[in-house]
Every structure is written in structure tokens, then in C-alpha cells.
Amino acid sequence: MGRVGQGTGYDVTPLLSGDSLVISGVSIEPTGSFEILANVQEHWSMEGRAIVREANVDEYTSDTGFASKMGAESHSPPMWGKDQNNSLAEKATSTPRGNSAYEHPDHTYEKSDVFGIHQWGMTIDLNQCTGCSACVVACQSENNIPVVGKDQVLRGREMHWIRLDRYFSSPTRDGAEIPSDVQVSFQGVACMHCETAPCESVCPVNATVHDEEGLNAMAYNRCVGTRYCANNCPYKVRRFNFFDWNKRDTNELYQGPLGEKNDSLVDLGKNPDVTVRMRGVMEKCTYCVQRIQESKIRTKVNAQNKAKYNTGEDGASLQLSTKDLKVPDGTIKTACQQVCPSEAIVFGDVSDPDSKVSKLKNNSRDYSVLGYLNTRPRTTFLAKVRNPNPKMPDFVSSPYATKEYHDRAHPSHHGDQH
Amino acid sequence: MSEVKEVEEHEILKRVDPAPWKDVPLVLNNRSYKWVTDKICGIVESKTPTWWWWCFITALCIASFTGMGLVYLVSTGVGVWGNNNPVNWGWAIVNFVFWIGIGHAGTLISAVLCLLKQKWRTSINRASEAMTVFAVLCAGIFPLFHVGRVWFAWWLFPLPNSNAIWPQFRSPLEWDVFAVSTYATVSILFWYMGMIPDMAVLRDRAKETWRKYFYGFFAMGWRNANNHWRNFEMAYLLLAGLSTPLVLSVHTIVSFDFAVANLPGWHTTIFPPYFVAGAIFSGFGMVLTLLLPVRSVFGLRDLITQKHIDNMCMITLATGSLVGYAYAMEFFIAWYGANSYEGFAFINRAFGNYWWSYWIMVSCNVICPQLFWFKKIRENTPLVWIISIFVNVGMWFERFVIANTTLSRDFLPSSWGYYSPTVVDIFTFFGTFGFFSVLFLLFLRFLPLMPMCEVKSVMPQANPHADH
Numbered sequence: 001m002g003r004v005g006q007g008t009g010y011d012v013t014p015l016l017s018g019d020s021l022v023i024s025g026v027s028i029e030p031t032g033s034f035e036i037l038a039n040v041q042e043h044w045s046m047e048g049r050a051i052v053r054e055a056n057v058d059e060y061t062s063d064t065g066f067a068s069k070m071g072a073e074s075h076s077p078p079m080w081g082k083d084q085n086n087s088l089a090e091k092a093t094s095t096p097r098g099n100s101a102y103e104h105p106d107h108t109y110e111k112s113d114v115f116g117i118h119q120w121g122m123t124i125d126l127n128q129c130t131g132c133s134a135c136v137v138a139c140q141s142e143n144n145i146p147v148v149g150k151d152q153v154l155r156g157r158e159m160h161w162i163r164l165d166r167y168f169s170s171p172t173r174d175g176a177e178i179p180s181d182v183q184v185s186f187q188g189v190a191c192m193h194c195e196t197a198p199c200e201s202v203c204p205v206n207a208t209v210h211d212e213e214g215l216n217a218m219a220y221n222r223c224v225g226t227r228y229c230a231n232n233c234p235y236k237v238r239r240f241n242f243f244d245w246n247k248r249d250t251n252e253l254y255q256g257p258l259g260e261k262n263d264s265l266v267d268l269g270k271n272p273d274v275t276v277r278m279r280g281v282m283e284k285c286t287y288c289v290q291r292i293q294e295s296k297i298r299t300k301v302n303a304q305n306k307a308k309y310n311t312g313e314d315g316a317s318l319q320l321s322t323k324d325l326k327v328p329d330g331t332i333k334t335a336c337q338q339v340c341p342s343e344a345i346v347f348g349d350v351s352d353p354d355s356k357v358s359k360l361k362n363n364s365r366d367y368s369v370l371g372y373l374n375t376r377p378r379t380t381f382l383a384k385v386r387n388p389n390p391k392m393p394d395f396v397s398s399p400y401a402t403k404e405y406h407d408r409a410h411p412s413h414h415g416d417q418h
Numbered sequence: 419m420s421e422v423k424e425v426e427e428h429e430i431l432k433r434v435d436p437a438p439w440k441d442v443p444l445v446l447n448n449r450s451y452k453w454v455t456d457k458i459c460g461i462v463e464s465k466t467p468t469w470w471w472w473c474f475i476t477a478l479c480i481a482s483f484t485g486m487g488l489v490y491l492v493s494t495g496v497g498v499w500g501n502n503n504p505v506n507w508g509w510a511i512v513n514f515v516f517w518i519g520i521g522h523a524g525t526l527i528s529a530v531l532c533l534l535k536q537k538w539r540t541s542i543n544r545a546s547e548a549m550t551v552f553a554v555l556c557a558g559i560f561p562l563f564h565v566g567r568v569w570f571a572w573w574l575f576p577l578p579n580s581n582a583i584w585p586q587f588r589s590p591l592e593w594d595v596f597a598v599s600t601y602a603t604v605s606i607l608f609w610y611m612g613m614i615p616d617m618a619v620l621r622d623r624a625k626e627t628w629r630k631y632f633y634g635f636f637a638m639g640w641r642n643a644n645n646h647w648r649n650f651e652m653a654y655l656l657l658a659g660l661s662t663p664l665v666l667s668v669h670t671i672v673s674f675d676f677a678v679a680n681l682p683g684w685h686t687t688i689f690p691p692y693f694v695a696g697a698i699f700s701g702f703g704m705v706l707t708l709l710l711p712v713r714s715v716f717g718l719r720d721l722i723t724q725k726h727i728d729n730m731c732m733i734t735l736a737t738g739s740l741v742g743y744a745y746a747m748e749f750f751i752a753w754y755g756a757n758s759y760e761g762f763a764f765i766n767r768a769f770g771n772y773w774w775s776y777w778i779m780v781s782c783n784v785i786c787p788q789l790f791w792f793k794k795i796r797e798n799t800p801l802v803w804i805i806s807i808f809v810n811v812g813m814w815f816e817r818f819v820i821a822n823t824t825l826s827r828d829f830l831p832s833s834w835g836y837y838s839p840t841v842v843d844i845f846t847f848f849g850t851f852g853f854f855s856v857l858f859l860l861f862l863r864f865l866p867l868m869p870m871c872e873v874k875s876v877m878p879q880a881n882p883h884a885d886h
Contacts, residue, residue, distance in 0.1 A: 041832050041833075042834065042835065042836075043831040043832065043834040045831060046831060047762070047831050048758075049758070049759075049829075049830075049831070051830060051831075051832075072757065072758070072759075152497075155497075155500075155502050156502030156503050156504065156505075156835040156836075157497065157502050157503060158503075163832075165830065165832035166832070167831070167832070187832075189830070189832070198679070198680050201586075201588045201589065202588075202589045202590065202591065202678070202679065203586055203589055204574050204585055204586055204589040204591040204592040204595070205573045205574060205583075205585055205586060206583055206584070206585065206586040222573070222583065223566070223567070224565045224566065224567050224568075224570045224571055224573055224574070225496065225565045225566020225567050226564070226565050226566075226591055227501070227506035227507065227564075227566070228506075228507075228589065228591055228675075228679075230503070230506045231506045231507060231679060231681065231825060232679045232680060232681065234680060234681075234828065234829045234830070235829070235830060235833075236503060236504055236828065236829075236830060236833035239503065240496070240501075240503070240506065240566065241495075241566065242495055242496050242497030242501070243494070243495040243497040244495060253494075253495075253497060254494065254497075254498065255494075256490065256493045256494030256495070257493050257494070279495045279496075279497075279566065279567075280495065280496065280565070280566025280567035281566055281567065282566075369830075370829055370830075373680055408758070409758070
């Protein structure tokens with residue numbers, strides 16, 4: 001048994017005494033002993049916040065843009081000010097400041113090197129997400145994310161770069177009581193790669209910075225570990241290496257240098273394209289930057305080969321156009337996207353209006369979580385549409401979560417929709 | 419000298435017959451200059467009292483907790499503390515703000531009150547400045563060691579390096595580096611410079627050789643010459659002017675650590691004045707905590723009089739009420755601003771997962787100091803001392819409430835968590851009281867705990883116009 005499985009779970013084989021796999025006539029009695037379950041999410045309610053936005057199909061057909069009419073940003077001035085209706089590509093490559101009184105330099109990629117030729121973005125379709133958690137596992141394996149063990153999960157130190165948030169909502173809301181008749185909403189949350197990222201401006205050593213293609217990059221070897229970025233991240237997607245997870249045995253973390261080191265065999269399972277982080281540094285989703293880099297290099301090599309073949313030129317005289325260097329849409333798949341069985345996650349270049357991700361972002365269901373903070377996340381969500389059967393006894397005209405949101409947002413109308 | 423003209427008495431004065439204004443004497447019992455010198459120097463020159471050794475050894479043992487805690491922390495990782503994902507700053511930052519707040523009274527007393535010509539400051543300013551310096555040293559431990567890789571903490575300083583990477587000047591933590599190091603430097607300078615004439619007195623009275631060299635070195639050749647005094651007073655005034663904005667700036671910038679972040683409950687414009695008021699409040703609390711026992715042990719009742727205690731109590735009352743006003747105003751703005759996240763953050767502070775810490779804070783910081791309205795209570799020294807302890811406790815909890823209630827429940831309920839300190843957190847913090855006490859005991863033993871020259875300047879003998 002490996003280090004992860006040790007001391008976990010219970011052996012039920014003694015129950016299977018005899019020849020048959022089916023035993024009848026058993027009785028169950030409480031033992032009086034308790035076992036603490038390690039859980040990465042302790043709070044079940046969305047608290048009436050417009051985090052997962054949902055509607056029933058009738059509501060959706062009568063107002064396809066329902067998602068943009070929820071949350072604080074629905075009644076605050078538009079995030080992009082006068083540039084609100086600019087195209088996605090334009091917004092991604094010029095960072096408009098809305099109604100700012102100050103002039104800003106033109107950073108479009110033709111005019112400066114601040115913007116790269118791609119602008120990465122992602123959509124997660126909450127309609128398609130089934131909450132299977134395959135993305136969480138794929139990410140963990142792709143990005144050498146350490147397994148921290150039950151004790152550390154109980155302390156709130158799990159390291160997942162993408163997590164699956166799960167909220168319950170119910171028709172009756174009475175404070176702390178856990179409801180029995182619930183609707184469940186799932187939401188995969190990873191680093192949103194905000195264009196105006198709150199984490200970047202608070203790092204005192206410039207360890208987390210924006211790259212020219214819109215990635216919120218993390219320089220592990222510059223990080224001193226103040227954890228200010230993680231505090232200031234409204235999505236709480238940053239993960240800190242509280243211990244030498246990769247070096248130390250999970251059961252000996254508190255022994256420090258006196259503890260036993262990990263079996264070196266485990267190191268062979270690591271992805272060689274991804275840095276293994278030491279203790280004391282912050283980490284988070286990179287949009288699988290190693291895959292992005294690999295594809296960009298391959299595209300460039302292909303373009304060079306093609307140009308060499310066509311022109312016979314080589315070396316410095318070889319001319320490559322921006323178009324040739326652009327990675328074709330769909331070439332790069334992030335690990336979470338690759339495994340998603342319902343294809344809820346789409347990744348691509350938002351500066352290309354024809355990319356799949358750009359088209360999805362122009363869908364009326366598209367919204368930014370906590371958009372009112374003006375973080376301008378590159379990962380946006382497509383609102384969930386439920387299609388309940390009106391003939392079922394538990395049919396409700398609007399999802400419970402949506403009702404709770406409206407009740408909290410407009411308390412004066414409380415009770416109208418029941 | 420031109421002749422002074424008799425000014426005709428104003429008409430109104432003839433009618434109202436004003437009562438003569440009598441300043442309460444700042445040194446009681448008509449003490450002489452010699453008595454002051456003998457009293458202050460005597461503390462340093464007498465044989466080390468047994469109680470001092472007991473206190474010193476105890477303090478040293480307690481201080482070792484911090485040492486051991488930090489060795490374990492650095493060798494093993496920040497995980498030995500209780501911090502987790504939503505609460506990435508736990509006790510360390512709470513303790514930092516707590517100690518730096520305490521460090522505010524010293525400079526306020528020596529600089530701001532000097533510029534405001536508050537003569538009563540003279541007998542308490544030296545010890546308060548010492549407290550400031552030591553509190554800032556304790557404070558500095560926490561932001562330094564709370565980082566994940568302390569061996570790279572020097573990257574926060576703008577030093578030229580081969581990677582050509584500069585610190586990030588937009589980060590409030592970076593501002594902290596400059597604010598706190600400037601404050602520490604100026605406080606130490608101010609404290610030391612004020613001590614030079616007293617060092618010379620100790621040097622001149624010294625009988626043992628080591629004392630002659632020790633005080634002689636630090637007296638920097640002070641000869642009591644007229645131009646020495648002139649330079650001294652000018653330097654004192656300049657440093658007072660330089661320190662005054664620092665009293666306001668340091669805690670303003672410390673408050674930016676929170677106010678510049680976007681979290682509900684942190685992102686509020688009230689933080690700078692609110693933090694500065696709180697810092698002065700806690701600083702005066704600590705001055706009372708320290709000086710009341712010192713006054714009693716060394717028999718300094720003629721120098722630290724009831725008037726001094728009254729004044730300190732009244733400043734505590736005023737700043738405590740200001741802090742209470744800020745608590746109320748935070749709630750009002752949270753409601754008036756109509757941001758649901760901020761509204762939740764404040765309701766959660768008072769009634770959420772850390773409700774007990776909120777009410778400890780309110781009881782200690784807002785309700786407790788109201789007792790200082792009553793003269794009877796201000797004159798009951800043991801009670802004043804106990805209230806001053808409550809002030810210290812309350813101000814620690816204020817920082818705990820601010821840092822932890824907001825972090826534990828911010829925007830997305832999925833990430834909500836709960837923070838509890840570990841044994842290592844508790845002992846590391848507890849140890850800093852030992853560290854502080856070690857330094858303060860050394861100060862009491864080896865340095866003049868009152869500025870003799872300044873105390874003498876507020877005695878009746880110093881006033882050429884006084885009745886003799």
C-alpha cells in the first residue's frame with residue numbers, strides 16, 4: 001500500500017464471511033465512536049450570492065441574458081466604462097480603462113511588446129459540469145501537486161489548483177440547519193488569470209506578475225512566501241507550501257529536517273515539464289503553461305520548416321508572420337479540459353474572434369464571478385440552465401439558489417416567489 | 419534691556435477679580451536638583467537588587483520560547499503555525515500590528531507632546547521611548563519570520579542584484595519595510611540623543627572603570643558646554659519635528675496592509691485614522707502597565723505624580739472612545755454603502771464564528787476605559803494598572819478580529835474556513851513578552867530611566883520668574 005492509502009479507510013472484508021457475497025439478517029448498532037472526515041469544503045450554502053448563476057429553461061428562453069442581470073455588477077457602472085461594448089479581442093489586447101481621466105499608453109501588440117500574439121482565456125460551462133472531479137485529479141497529476149494527507153486537509157491546506165465547489169440550496173432556509181431537500185450546484189474554480197489581478201499588486205517582491213499573453217505567472221524562485229497574494233485573491237485559488245510536501249513523508253511533516261524523506265521512487269512519477277515546488281512558496285493554476293509553451297514552440301518550428309521549404313532561405317533571413325506563429329485553436333488543451341467528460345472546460349485564444357473560447361464568451365450566459373471587483377477574470381462561466389419536468393411533485397419555477405439570491409438582493413420582495 | 423512698561427489693567431479684570439491660576443507642580447515635595455540626580459542615577463549605580471535578577475532570569479526563560487519557536491518554524495515550515503488557506507495571516511500579523519501599535523506612545527510622548535509644550539511629558543518620555551524601541555524590535559520579528567522563506571526576506575529591500583529585479587513598490591508590505599525601518603531608526607536616534615547629557619552625568623559620577631568607559635563612550639564627549647546645550651536643544655526639536663509625522667505614518671501604512679486589499683471588512687478608508695487612534699490607545703495602555711510598577715518599586719511618586727497618571731488616563735479615555743466611534747462607524751458605512759459582502763463581513767464580526775473575540779475587543783477597548791471618567795478610579799493606582807492590562811488585551815483582540823474574521827469568511831463561501839493557533843504560535847508570541855521584558859529590565863538597570871535635565875527644566879527652580 002502506498003503512502004497515500006496508509007491508515008485510511010476501513011476493511012469490510014470480514015463481513016463477507018461464508019460463500020455468498022450477500023448476507024441477510026444483519027443489524028446495525030452505533031458504536032459510540034466518532035471519526036472526523038476530512039473535507040475540502042465545509043460551508044454548504046451560497047449565502048444568496050450570485051456565484052453559480054442558474055435559471056430554469058423557461059426563465060432562460062424569456063431572458064437569455066439573465067446571468068448578466070445578477071450580482072453586484074448588474075447594478076454598478078459597467079466594468080469597462082465606455083468601452084463596455086468593444087469586442088472581446090479588443091478588450092483583451094488593449095486593457096481599456098473605461099472612463100479613467102488619465103490617458104494610457106497604447107499597448108496593443110502591434111504597437112508595443114506588452115501584449116503577446118495570443119491572449120489566453122477559458123470558459124467553464126456550468127450547464128455541462130457534472131461535478132465528477134476528474135479535472136481536479138488530472139490537474140494534480142499534470143502539475144506535480146503534492147498530496148498532503150488527511151491531517152493537513154483537516155487544517156485547510158489542500159493544494160488543488162482547480163477545486164470543485166459544491167453548494168446546496170433548498171426551499172426552506174433556516175440559518176445553520178442543513179436542509180434535506182436540496183438542489184446542488186457545482187463550479188470548478190481555478191486561478192481566473194485576472195487582467196487586473198489583485199494578487200499581483202500586493203506581492204512585495206514581484207513574484208507574481210502578468211505575462212504578455214495574459215497569464216498570471218508565478219515565479220516560484222522569486223517568492224518569499226508573504227502569502228499576501230493568497231489573502232487578496234477573492235477566489236482563494238492560491239495554495240501555499242506550508243511544508244516540504246514533496247520532500248518529506250506525509251506523516252513526518254512536523255519533524256522538519258529530522259523527519260524521513262520521501263521514497264525517491266515517488267519522484268519518478270513527477271511530470272518533468274513542471275517545476276516541483278519547495279516549502280515556503282505560493283503556487284496556483286498556470287493554465288498549464290508547459291503545454292502552452294510546448295505548442296508555441298512546435299508551431300514556430302513548423303512555421304520555420306514550412307518557410308524554409310517554400311523559400312529556401314534559412315537563419316536570420318527567414319521571415320515569419322504573426323499569423324504563422326499563432327497556435328491553431330484547439331491545439332492546446334489544459335489538463336482539466338482534456339479529461340472533462342462533458343467538455344465543460346474550453347481553453348483558447350480570446351484575441352482570436354473565431355476561437356471556440358471567444359464564441360463561448362460571447363454567449364449570453366457568460367458571466368464573471370465577482371465581476372464587480374473589476375478583476376476582469378480571463379476564466380468566465382456559462383450560467384446553468386435547469387430543465388425540470390413541470391409534472392414532477394418537486395417542480396419549482398426557479399432554481400432554489402436563484403430564489404435565495406433574489407430574496408437577499410431584494411429583501412422587500414421577500415416571499416413573492418414562493 | 420528696554421524698560422518694561424506697566425500696562426494698564428484691563429477694565430474687565432477690575433470687575434471679575436480672577437482667581438490666580440496655579441499650575442499643579444510636576445515634581446512634588448519641593449525636591450532639589452540634587453535629589454533628582456541622586457534619585458535617577460542611584461537606580462543605576464546601586465547594587466543590583468535581587469528582584470531584578472529573578473525578573474531578568476524569568477524573562478530570559480520566557481524569551482527563549484520565541485527563540486525555540488522560530489528555530490522550529492524556520493527549520494520545518496510555516497505549517498507549524500495554524501495558518502491555512504483562507505486565513506493565510508494568523509497570529510504573526512496580529513502580533514506584528516499589536517507590538518507596533520504599542521510602539522506608538524513613546525514617540526507621541528516625546529515628539530508630539532514636546533511640540534505641544536506639554537511639560538508633564540518629561541518624567542515619562544525616556545521610559546516610553548525605551549518601550550517604543552523594544553516594542554518595535556518585538557514587532558519586527560513577526561513580519562520577518564512569517565514569510566515562507568526567511569532566508570530570502572532581504573529581497574524586500576531595494577538592493578541591486580544580478581537578476582535586476584526590484585521589489586514591488588505598489589505593495590503595502592513593501593511600504594511597511596520603509597515605514598517600520600524609518601520609524602525604528604528615528605526612534606532609536608531620538609531616544610539615544612536625548613540620553614547623551616544624562617550619560618555624561620553617569621560618566622562623571624562613575625567610580626568603576628567599566629562605567630567610566632561605558633557611559634563615557636555613549637556620552638560622546640559631552641562637556642555640558644553652552645554650545646553643546648544649544649546644539650542639543652536644536653537637534654531635539656528637529657528630531658521631534660521629524661518624528662511627529664512618523665507617529666501618524668507608521669500605523670497608517672500598517673493599516674494599508676488591510677485597507678489596500680480588496681477583502682470585505684479590510685477595504686475601508688477609515689482604517690488609517692482608526693489604526694492611529696488605536697495605536698496611541700494601546701501605547702498609553704502599555705506605558706501605564708510599565709510605569710506604575712516602576713514608580714512604585716523605585717519610589718518615584720514625586721516625579722510621576724497623580725497628574726501624570728490623570729493625563730495618561732485621559733488620553734487613554736479619549737483614544738479609546740475614538741476607537742469605539744470607529745467601530746460604530748464601520749458598521750454604519752457597511753450598511754450605508756449597501757455592499758452585501760461588506761455588510762456580511764461586519765455582521766459576521768459581531769455575531770459570526772469569532773463573535774467572542776469581537777465582544778472581548780469591545781469590552782476592553784470601548785467600555786473599560788470609560789471608567790477613567792471618574793477621578794476616584796484614576797486615583798486608584800492598582801485599578802488603573804488593571805485597566806491598562808485590559809487595554810492591552812483588547813487591542814490585541816482588535817487586530818485578531820480584523821485579520822481573522824475577514825479572512826476566514828470572504829467572498830466565496832466554498833473557501834470559508836476556521837483558524838486556530840497552534841502551541842508554536844502561542845509560545846512564540848508569549849516569548850516576545852519575555853524578550854521585551856529582558857530589554858526593559860536591562861534599560862532600567864543600566865540607563866537613566868528619566869531625562870534628568872528635562873525634569874529639572876520643569877521644576878520651579880528652573881523658572882526665573884517664579885516666587886522663591
